[in-house]
Amino acid sequence: MDQNQFWEIINRACRSDPESAEEWDSLLVAELVKLSPEEIIEWNHIFDSLEAQANQVDLWAAAYIINGGASEDGFYYFRCWLIGMGKEIYSAAVANPDSLADVATPEWFSEGIDAEAEIYGAAHDAWMQVTGQPDTADYPARNESTETIGEEWDFEDIDLIRQHLPRLAALYEDEI
Secondary structure, eight states: OOHHHHHHHHHHHHTTOGGGHHHHHHHHHHHHTTSOHHHHHHHHHHHHHHHHHTOBHHHHHHHHHHHTOOOHHHHHHHHHHHHHTOHHHHHHHHHOGGGGGGTOOTTTTTTOOOTTOOGGGHHHHHHHHHHTOOTTSOOSOOOOOOOOBSOOOOTTOHHHHHHHOHHHHHHTTTTO
């Protein structure tokens, strides 16, 4: 399993379609059960690595703006959603969180991005199905908590928002 294969699976299951995020988990499980247990674990490690790379302060601020707030858990779900949106959107957002202004319009996300995209558990579910293990079995791929990258700043300070994320600030000005 490599990153290209990882993204191919994401593309087939999630289709970069935020309106179908509630289906991503079951679609991903359906794709992952086609793999061997070892490949599922490798897929999960890639997922965790990508999720950790997206654990950035400015990306958290973007999630905060788009969702009208973002707890630590909410930001984790946001990063999972971001992976589900596919390599192009993910890579652009990790390189420049303000690029989400092209994707996360207020009309699409009036209710926020939340745990609907529960893709964080898809590999675990698929592994249990493929191996026949019960829910209580020790799953060999557990994600490690990661440190947030970047210097913290006040996500409610409009001047800082405009400085760090000018396009999102303009797009969500009425909600900030």
